[in-house]
Amino acid sequence: MRKFALAGNPNSGKTTLFNALTGSTAHVGNWPGVTVDKREGVYKRLPEQVAIVDLPGIYSLSPYTPEEVIARNYILDEKPDCVINIVDATNLERNLYLTTQLLEMDVPVAVALNMTDVVQKNGDKLDAKALEKQLGVPVVEISALKGTGIKELMERAYKASSQGRKGSTVLASSPLGHVIGDVTIALAGQKVPNPLFHAVKLVEGDELEVKAHPVEMETVAAFQKQSAGSLAGQDFEALAADARYKYITANFAGAYTRAKKKGELTRSDKADRILTHRIWGIPIFLVILFAMFHLTFGTDFLYLNTIVGWFNGGEGFAFDVATGNDVLDSFTAVFFCADGISTPGAILFNLMDFITSWIGTGIAAGMEAIDAAAWAQGLVNEGIWGGVGGVLSFVPQILTLFLLLSILEDSGYMARVAFILDRAFRKFGLSGRAFIPMIMGFGCSVPAAINTRTLADDKERAMTNRVIPFFTCGAKAPILAAVCGAIAAEYTGVSPDLLVFALYVFGMAMAIIMVAIMRQTTMRGEVAPFIMELPAYHAPQFRNLMVHMWDKLKHYIKKAFTIILASSIVIWFLQNFSWQWQMVSIEESILHDVGSFLTWLCTPMGFGLQLEAGYGWVFAVAAVVGLIAKENVIAAFYIIAVGIGFADVGQSEDGIAEVVYLMGETGITWQGLIAYTVFNMLTVPCFAAAATVKAETPKGKFRYTVAFWMLTSYVTATVVYLVLTWWWTAIIVAAVAAAFIAYVVLRNKGVIGRKVGSENLF
Amino acid sequence: MLQLLASAVGTVVSVLIGVAAVGIVVAVVVLHVVRKKQGKGGCDCGCDGCPGCHACHSHTDPKQKKS
Missing domain, CATH: 3.40.50.300 (P-loop containing nucleotide triphosphate hydrolases)
Structure with missing residues (x-):
């Protein structure tokens, strides 16, 4: 072939x-x-x-x-x-x-x-x-x-x-033509394939060619030494590039005739004047990002209910569409809620929850009808369907988020994001090129880590790989959606979309802060220059968008019915059986014993020993199973909530109801829940992502990356919990941060300690 | 008689559920181990759409390719 x-x-x-x-x-x-x-x-x-x-x-x-x-x-x-x-x-x-x-x-x-x-x-x-x-x-x-x-x-x-x-080469008529001809003959004599190509590259001083053909390089070096006139002391690579461009301009430029006069702005240029504006570029990006999360996770579409409330003495829409028919009312609730008209993401989420709950109820009724053993009913209703159904409920929201991300990507805006972030954060040691894999991390950390290969600098690659998981991927989105939805459900005036947006931005900010710290401490070095061609804006292609969505849907369904399903079964088993292989209550289960071992570790982060009835282990266990796949956190919440006594079996697999129940039963505060989410966002990613990062990291350095993830997530979640719970701790945190910055600056200037060069410590 | 039959069906279904659950867990674990040994990535992402799918399916360090 x-x-x-x-x-x-x-x-x-x-x-x-x-x-x-x-x-x-x-x-x-x-x-x-x-x-x-x-x-x-x-x-x-x-x-x-x-x-x-x-x-x-x-x-x-x-x-x-x-x-x-x-x-x-x-x-x-x-x-x-x-x-x-x-x-x-x-x-x-x-x-x-x-x-x-x-x-x-x-x-x-x-x-x-x-x-x-x-x-x-x-x-x-x-x-x-x-x-x-x-x-x-x-x-x-x-x-x-x-x-x-x-x-x-x-x-x-x-x-x-x-x-x-x-x-054939366009350099034949250039001043380098002679030496290229000589080297080509020498290489052809040795039966080297593509002699002309290798000869040109040797003359250009290509690193790979110089190593491969040292003898022929001597010919080039001798020519360079003998060169006089315009060639004397010249960089041959630059000369060859210049000769190529001159040839192209002289011979090929005439093949293209522009209708617009030179200097006249295209529509993309005009759009870029606003979207990549030096001052407004980042605020516009944040507004676009927020709009995306509002359409995906918001409950009050375009805040219409809130706006109406402003003009109506605090009274928003009064949606009283109850008919008395349970099925019809449940269906109506898909489109309207207490907050007003649902956003597209919320409508799809409610619709999916309606379907999964309906299936769950059917399965539960079927299991009872055939008089299956109690353990089998528990396994199917709570373990299998609870875990898988809980994760499946989020599919529509994940797809909505991906559709919006794909629109931004396909339109050409994402390339601009790298550009505006480069301009803002270059002085902190970040290159815009590194932002591209980071932004890809919003989808999945695996392809994002692979994309770091486009980074030429090893230190930049290592740093980028470490912070990619901080960009919340699609698998972590259900955790954010469930936690923020539960907090919004429990506390009036809290907007779930705003909370999700804040956490996403927090993840990005942490990535930027950690790279800046690494640049000043363990990975000093120059920031690689960033040159990127900004593609022209175009309307997103329907086919591309559908392909992206289809891939994500396939991935999610496959994952739900393999890894999530198997994990749910194992979690249910561990939660219902003792070390003696007997069915027991949750307090005597293997899961309880294993989780309790970790509880004290979680105390500084707000979800440890301080929780009621010793339920700190619940969150530790969910975080650990999240290492297999982050969606497992939601599956674990559902299974454990049912184990504790959540009676809504088959009625709701939406993740939010379970978290609300766990808040009531365990006594976890909203501050503890936010800290828990932050911990999950920043800690070791799922096994697949961790394995990919390992493959992309120089040998022997991965252990530092794991330590980095664990330490960063633990310290950050602790700080978040402390500051949100006791505001004055922010002063202590700020003082410690200031002392650290001062120490690093003084050390780098050689004022204190040993002056550190650009060596890579980790 | 009908009650006995219903109870027997329930027992059989329960046993089948138990066997299926164990089978699913074993199959998922074995599948992942086999895929890993074959050098295929274990991320389960949609490979068709992944910009780096080739890296998962025959992973080689790009730096080793420099010659």
């Missing part, structure tokens, strides 16, 4: 083309660096099947980051039959820089001028034929998004792959 590789600049549309060619549903995002590893699929509409390999985006073939190494090594080592170079037609000159390097390899190349739909929309003109003549390889206009030109592209690439191709 022939192999075609898709290569191009980041965010040029490779993965969109890959999906269109292979029918895959690979993640597509409107920001650079979404793909960090190669992936394969098959194109079946040619005389023979062709394997398609989607490579990470690269700006040049001189790699600086690991994913650029992957792309380069694939083309060099795997020798694809054709390289399809995806070129963003709206940024022709910059994209052709990579094309000029690909042409130096002895491999057939076909150029796909992508985004021609945008070119036409802008009223610009593109001359593909002139470009084809200049480049000497097939050039086809396509729109990967609309699916136009793809068939022609594949046919011409297939034809090109049958003919073979010798490398």
Whole structure:
């Protein structure tokens, strides 16, 4: 089977083309660096099947980051039959820089001028034929998004792959042409494949090539020494880059004619003037973030009820739609609540709760009808359905959150977020590039940790991997939703969406603070420069949004019926059996004994020995099972609540009712619950995420990362509990923080202790 | 007679539930161990949509690829 590789600049549309060619549903995002590893699929509409390999985006073939190494090594080592170079037609000159390097390899190349739909929309003109003549390889206009030109592209690439191709360079006529020719001959004599490409890279001083061909490097060094005139003392890499751009401007620029005059702002530019504003950029981001959480977790849609209350002497809407019919009234409650009209997320959540409760009631009735043993009824109603149903109730809210996140990502706004955060936090040691995997952490920490490969600096990678779990992932969202919903239900005037938003922002703030601390203590060093192309805004693609949602739904359902189901069974068993394998009350159970062992540890955080009837163990156990999967915390709440005496079996698996019940029974305060949530947000992530971070962390350093998570979560949750419970402790905390900052500053300046260099302690 | 039959059904169903519960736990654990040994990721995320899915399925340190 022939192999075609898709290569191009980041965010040029490779993965969109890959999906269109292979029918895959690979993640597509409107920001650079979404793909960090190669992936394969098959194109079946040619005389023979062709394997398609989607490579990470690269700006040049001189790699600086690991994913650029992957792309380069694939083309060099795997020798694809054709390289399809995806070129963003709206940024022709910059994209052709990579094309000029690909042409130096002895491999057939076909150029796909992508985004021609945008070119036409802008009223610009593109001359593909002139470009084809200049480049000497097939050039086809396509729109990967609309699916136009793809068939022609594949046919011409297939034809090109049958003919073979010798490398050529645009540097031949440059001042470096002579030395490149000499080195090419030397390498060809040694039967090195792609001699021209290696020769050019040697002349450019490419680190990998210099190591691989030390003898030929001597020729380059000698040439450099003998060079006089304009070449004397010049950096050959910069010279080659300059020569390439000059060639591109002279020969290819004419192929693109812009309708707009130079300097005229596009719609994206105009939007960026507001959205990436130096002062308003971050407040706008926070407002957008809050709007997202309001639509997902809020109960009073657009605060209409509150606003009406302001003008109506404190009386909001009076929704008295009770009909007396239980089913009808339950259904009406899906759309309206005491707070007014429900938000879209709350409506879906209520609807799902209505369905899961209905199923739960049915299962309970069925188990009773067949006269199943009491333990079997308990296992099915409380253990299996309670745990799984509790988690499933949150699926609609998680999907709503992901839909809104996907809209932000697909529109191109997320790339701006990295940009505005870079500007604000660079002085604290954070690079905007590191924010991209962090923002991905809102979805799942696993792909976010993998995405840290795009960071060239090892220290930056290690720091980013440590704080990614602080960006609350989809699995932790149910904990926040249940806890904040319960606090809002118990205390009037508390808005659940505002509380969830505050906790999300707190997680982000902790990430920024911890990176700043590491930059000043254990991971000193320069912040890597951040250069990112801001993609043009576009309307989110319906297909992309649905693909993202479908993936999340599949993931959630699969997880609910595997890990969560198995965990729920184990928790129920441990809660109902003693060490002697006899069915006992919860106070004599294995779970109680194991949990009680941990209770004293949780006391400083507000959910330990101070709880009534020794129920501190409840929260410790839920946090521990959350290590398997964070959704388990909610499953554990339900199962344990029922074990204690929660009588709402089969009536509500919404997570909130269970937390309200636990608040009443255990006496945990809202401050303790917030501290508990903070602890879960910042502590060791689920096993899958921890394993991924381990794989992405240098050998031997992972233990420090685990210690970092445990210490940070423990100390922060303790501080949060203390400050929220006794406000004056904030003064002590502020004094300790000030003393720590002063110590670090003085130590770094060498005023006290040993002056510390840039060594990496952990 | 009917009561006896109902009781027998209840007992059989209860035993089946117990066996199924043990089976589910064992199957999930074994599946994860096997997947781990095969070098497949254990995150259970939707791999089709994951930007780093290849890393889970044949994990290699990208730094080792430098040559």
